[in-house]
Amino acid sequence: MAEVLAGGRWTESDVIEAIMEVFPSRRDLVTLGIGDDCAVLARGERLVTTDASVEGVHFDVAWMTLADAAYRCLTSNLSDVAAMGGEPGCFTLALGLRPDLGFDEIRGAIGAMRQCVEEHGLSRCALVGGDVVRSAVAMFSVTMLGEVPEWPVVTRAGARAGDVIAVLGDPGYAAAGLELCRRGRAGESSWSRFVEAFRRPRAQVVLGPLLARARLVTAMMDTSDGIMTDLPRMLKSSGCGAELDVGAFVPDAAMAALGCELGMDPLGWMASGGEDFGLLVTADPCHVCALERAALEYGVRCRVIGRCTAERRLCWLKGGREVAMEDASFSHF
Secondary structure, three states: OOOHHHHOOOOOOOOHHHHHHHOOOOOOOOOEOEEEEEOOOOOOOOEEEEEEEEEOOOOOOOOOOOHHHHHHHHHHHHHHHHHOOEEEEEEEEEEEEEOOOOOHHHHHHHHHHHHHHHOOOOOOOOOOEEEEEEEOOOOOEEEEEEOOOOOOOOOOHHHHOOOEEEEEOOHHHHHHHHHHOOOOOOOOHHHHHHHHHHOOOOOOHHHHHHHHHOOOOOEEEEEEOOHHHHHHHHHHHHEEEEEEEHHHHHOOOHHHHHHHHHHHOOOHHHOOOOOOOOOOEOOOOOHHHHHHHHHOOOOOOOOEEEEEEOOEEEEEOOOEEEEOOOOOOOOOO
């Protein structure tokens, strides 16, 4: 390891050893951890999610470090589990590496994942295995297990006609941060909150389970791909439609100022921007006040944006009149 740290060539074994140093074995979680073909869990955990982050597709090293990309990839998995009302548990990592990467970069990326776990306050979340492979581009693929809660998990399929639709978090912040990176303005301190939301987003790992435990929501998912993409998925699963109020998408003062600065309408960021990792929920109207109080308690904004309808279509309204909305959401293909 000393030779590698001095700038020599590194091997797969070096990377695995580095991982084991950063993530020491957790015997309270696994009876067999990193180093074998399989990890043997000490208790049954059944929520499973996988997210991959690929250089040139999900991130550009001109805009963020490899450590930022690793942090964000893990956050996406945390967010998936939280959106089901569960607690993130063990995860595995498939790590694709370009041979020209510096070993310090690789160690930094692994360390960022550990930092992500710690900053989310997740004592039972740990890396227990995976794979390291040579790749033409850098890639992270995380598979995470979530602990099944004592209360019913919340799915996308529970929305019903008459439910209100709300988003919890800061929709559009990550998209605004991406735009700043694209324009080479990521280093301007005035807009650091948006760049941080893009590079190092936080998942609602406390609020998601709280809403599920309190039975405050009928359906829930995270806003990883943006409201214009995620909401139709929820509606399809639930077998209903929705009316959304364009007037509900009012940017805060900072986002409004940034929109003026860049000559862009924040509505596009808020409606189409992904990777905010907030929560998109539906709820019985009688629970809206409780929903808002719960969000406020954890410093999260709650924005009611519409209601579910029996007619299976998504309708955007402005001043009571239907309007067309351009969908600028990210697409892999």
